[in-house]
Structure formats: structure tokens, C-alpha cells
Amino acid sequence: MSNASRSATLAEGPSPTSHRIIHVFRAPVGGLFRHVVDLARLQAAAGHQVGIVCDANTGGDRAAQAFAALAPSLALGIVRVPMHRNPHPSDLTALRVLAERARITGATVLHGHGAKGGVYARAARVAGPNPIRAYTPHGGSYNYKPGTIRHRLYMGIERLLALRTDLFLFESEYVAGRHRAHAGTARLTRIVHNGICESEFLPVAPAADPYDLLYIGELRDAKGVPFLLEALASLREEGRNLRLLMVGSGPDADLLAARVRAMGLGDAVAFEAPQPIRAVLARGRIMVVPSLAESLPYVVLEAAAAEHPLVATNVGGIPEIFGAAASHLVPPRDAGALKDAIVRVLDEAPDARAARFADLGASVQVRFSMKRMGADVLSGYAAAFRARVKAEPAAAHAGQAI
Template structure:
């Protein structure tokens, strides 16, 4: 065993350290699908934490993400000293969950994990319920929206919020990615014992403006292809604009469970010649191919796609849902209500018809605001601060318990 490995193992919290925060963590990030903003968040955190001297590993689903995810994990390998384990994980409760939990528990034991950090609803369940023998790691949870986006009052929402109330008992620290999700938790699952708001952050290079190409599409959608993202309302707005004489074209970049249904809807609406579909690809190259990005979401947490477009000073129309107002800040009045194709249409026209200089100034101001508030370095530091607070809380609880025993 190397000297560095010995140091890391010796510094993990156990009965001899009293639960004090170690100088070097062994962190396992647990999540289901290596796709989208959640995956980007984990990748960024893993790199930041490895660069800060911590040992990092990943446990995620074996079947989603395809070649793009496999390549991203291969590119990340140098930062993952605790490796990658991929095991079947289903979105909804499934008998395979038992295998995944055993795999995670064993991986935590073998690696001597000091932190299990669950991301998303499924990753959060695994990280907080896996049985780990030996030293018990702290258990952190970042929801990324997930089950918090279900409509309040529905049977599904009540069920998942009941689960969250139970799992809160096994959560050392909540690291909410938006005030919106934190508020949903307080309202429907109770006030957490320990919580931090850790906004998603992006790197300095992403704040460079992106200029459109000469043959850019008029409108751009980037994200999952599913009805919950509000795509039908965007298509309706596009159809209305074209009927009114605006010959706009839309590029849709992404994949998802409703891809075929949406393609069929495009054809049925007579928009086949005005809408193009392309698979997921790096966002900055895609931003250059559209003049206005539209985010018609019905529910969100703190979407990276909005952060990335705003940082690039790209003209943007978005709905007033989830944590998007936190990104827009003082410009949140420009957001439109969800499920309203007419409001979406009006917002698109407003941006199109804005004088070029005024439009550029508008989105330059938004970019500067995002740059001041959503730093990747700050995100990484705030996550580590959350871990440290959890270790301190555990140490304090043990000290109190020892004091009670001595008093008795």
C-alpha cells in the first residue's frame, strides 16, 4: 500500500477520529443516467475534487448514455482514482435496485469511502440506503429537480415526498442546486437538519460570446426530447409565427423518450421543412447555429443549458419555472409562463424585433450577471464546505453522546 493511500485511509472518520472531517476525502458520486446537466455537474465536481487532492469514484447506470457517456467517462478516468462501476439502474423502483445497493455498499467498503454523494432521485436513494460495513461515510444528496418536480397534491408527488421525509433521516447534508428545490423540500418534506444551496457553476472559458454562423437557424432548442420539456408549446408557437408570415426555422438538438412522437407531431403540423432534428453535441458549437435559443420547459431545477447560453451572451427565451428565475436574477421579468404558446410566441417576437445593439446589450448584461454568481470554482468549494459541515455535525453529535454517557 502506498504512503498516500495509507494517509487517506487513516484520515477517514471513524471511532478513532471522532468523526472529524478528514483532510482528504474518498468520494463516491452515485447517480443513474450519465447524461444531461446532472452528469455534467458530476464530471465537473469530480475534476475539481481530484485537483484538490481528494480521491473520487463514480457508480452509475450501465445502460444509458451510449457512446457519448462512455467517452466522457474515459476522458474523466485520470481524475477517478476510485474508478467507475456501472450497474443496471432503472428510473422507477425495480428488483434490480437490490443488486445496485449491494454493489454500492461493497464498493464503498473496498474503497474506504468517506463520502457517498447521491445525485438525482435514484442516486439519492442508493447513496442514503446502501449498507456499508466498517467506517460509516457521510451521505450527501443533490436532488437536481427529480421527484421534486412532480405536481403537488398528486399521488406520485405525495409518495415521493413521503420517501424524502424518511430518507432525510439518513441524510447528513443536503446540497440543493437551487433555492427553488430547497423550498420545495421545506414545503413538502420538512426542514433539513443541515442544508446548503450550491448553485451549478461554469468555467471562465464559457463566458466568451458565441457569434451565430451565416446560415444559422432562427430558433434553437437544446435538451431532452420529451413533452415535459414543453416542446409541444414551442412547436405551436412556431406554427403560429409561420402562419403570420415569419418564415422561421427551428433546430432541435437532443434525444429522449418522445423523439419519435415529436417528429411525428412536426410532420402532422406541416412543419417538416421548418424543423430539423440532430443528436446531442457540444453546446457552444450548437449555440452558433441558432439565433435565439428557446427553453419552453414545464419544470426545471437549475438547468445548465440556460446557464451556458446566458454565459455566452446568446439571445434566450425561457419559461418562468424552477430555478430559471435564479439564473435571470433582476431580468426574471422577461421570463414567460409555462404552457402558454401565445406568451412564448410574443417573447420570441420581442427578441427578434429588438434593435441589434439593444439586444446585444441586454444579453451581455445577463452574461455578466451570471458570471458574477455562478462560478464553477465556487460550486466546488461550496460542496466541500457542505461535506465539512456534515463531518462537524457528526463529531458534535458524538461528543454530546459521550457527555450523556459520562453523566449517567
């Protein structure tokens, strides 16, 4: 195909109803998975053809159920192939599978999510027309401590992959800032906050005999769970006989359970498997998010939308969710500050507490709409296609000059 005809094809399309989008990510769990599922549904409803490539070994029954429900929206299907969190020889196989899937389906957009999905979407070499390469970081490699060997390695990779990235879709201003500071400027960027649907902005009625504190999320030290356990132990030493419900799974589940027993909190802490968040919110008086690093966590959005009392750390994109109420956030890695924040919410007058979290919910409703999220992603794709069309004649002219 000549440069002129290729440019004409891109200029004509893809039309607003003709994107063929493959979302690529590793683990079908947590907020990243929810983000992809929501986007896939929105894009399919808007007339686009959508498919997924992800890991075959994670997610369990919950992922299988989610994929079964999503399948009618996925005209390009679901392909699952083994993927590892860290660099692994199997990456070459995953790249070949993705490239072949993109070729067979005629994908016009490869949209990578998370560090591993971002590598695959941008590194895959697709025979035939070159799809737009979009990348949504979800924290991941951007959360490593600057200056460490791992941080320097991953930011070096990000700088190289930026050369093959048509569009960055950052979940938060925080991650966009980390990219600018450590991986350089990008050609085309959008801030696309996670969004939630209207039904999630209804308050949750409390269950009978709720737990005092509630943790929902991955069970690993990076989520700050040890600091929550320290805060709980201190509160109980002060005579507050509080109970904590922890809902989630993760690589440190057994270690955290052992820590609970070693701290003498066995009767005060209950562990349960992941489950729908609104049903869990009803079972706790205060949700605590003690994270050490985040991008833009859905669990905070969902709790805020439901006007549920919430204590969270001042990390990542969480201040963007809290907006004017960000002064209520606490520093990470500080069990004492976490304890004090919990006490303030516990001891707050019920009417004042309800009004404060109702205000937060109203603010989130204005700023974090799921429809807006979907529209902003499609707008980003369109801008990337326009940039590709604009760049083609310039590249052709440079070639002729040589």
C-alpha cells in the same frame, strides 16, 4: 472502536486532502452528468480521491467518451450497474454493489445526485465506518405536481431518507423551498448553484445561415416542446417563415417527430443528436427553453454566459439565473406567451438586444462560478463531518443515561 476513539478519528479527519468520495447517480446524460463530471475533476484536482457508480445502460457513446476522458481523475474508479428510473427489483443489486464499493474503497463520502442516486447513497448500508451521506436533488421527484399520488409517495420517501442524510446540497433556492414545503426541514443544507468555467463566458460567433430558433435538451413533453411547436406554427401562420433546430435525444423523440409532421412543420424543423452546446449556439439566432419544470438548468447558464439571445419560461431555478432580468421570463404551458416573447427578441433593435444579453452574461459570471461551486460542496462536506463529530458525544451521553 469506542465512542471516544471514533470521535477522535472524525475530529482528526478526513483532512482537506483525504476525502474518499463516491458520486452516485443513475443516467450519465444531461446537466446532472455534467455537474458530476465537473465536481469530480475539481475534487480530484484538490487532492481528493473520487469514484463514480452509475447506470450501465444509458449514455451511449457520448457517456463512454466522457468517462474515458474523466478516468485519470477517478482514483476510486467507475462502476456501472443496471439502474431503472422508477423503483425496480434491480435496486437491491445496485445497493449491494454500492455498499461493497464503498467498503472496498473506504469511502468517507457517498454523494447521491438526482432522485435515484439520492436513494442509493442514503439507503446503502456500508460495513465499517459510516460515510457522510450527501444528496443533491436535480429537480426530479420535487417537480411532480403537489397533491398527486406520485408526489405524495416520493415526498414521503424523502422525509424518511432525510433521517439518513447528513447534508443536502440544493442546486437552487427553488428546490430547497420545495423540500421545506413538502418534505420538512433538513438538519444541514447548502444552496450550491451550478457553476461554469471561464472559457464559457466568451461570446459565440454566429454561423453562416443560422436557424431562427434553437432548442437544446431532452426530447420529452415535460420539457415543454409541444408548446414551442405550437408557437412556431403560429409564427409561420403570421408570415414569419422561421426555422427551428432541435438538438437532443429522449423518450419522446419519435412522438415529437411525428407531431412535427402532423402539424405540417416537416420543412421547418430539423432534429440532430446531442452535441457540444457552444457549436450548436452558433447555429441559432434565439435559443428557446419552454420547460414546464426545472431545477437549475446548465443549458440556460451556458447560453446566458455566451451572451446568446434567449427566451425561457419562469419555472424552477431559471429566475435565479436571470436575476434582475427575470421579468423577461414567460409563463409555462402558454404557447401564445412564448410566441410573443420570441417576436419581442426578433424585432428588438440589434444593439439593444446585444446589450441586454451582455448584461445577463456579466451577471451570470459573477454568480455562477465553477470554482465557487466546487468550494461550496467541499465546505458542505466539512460542515457535515463537524456535525457528525458534535453528535457522537451527545449520542454516547444519551446511551450512558439509559
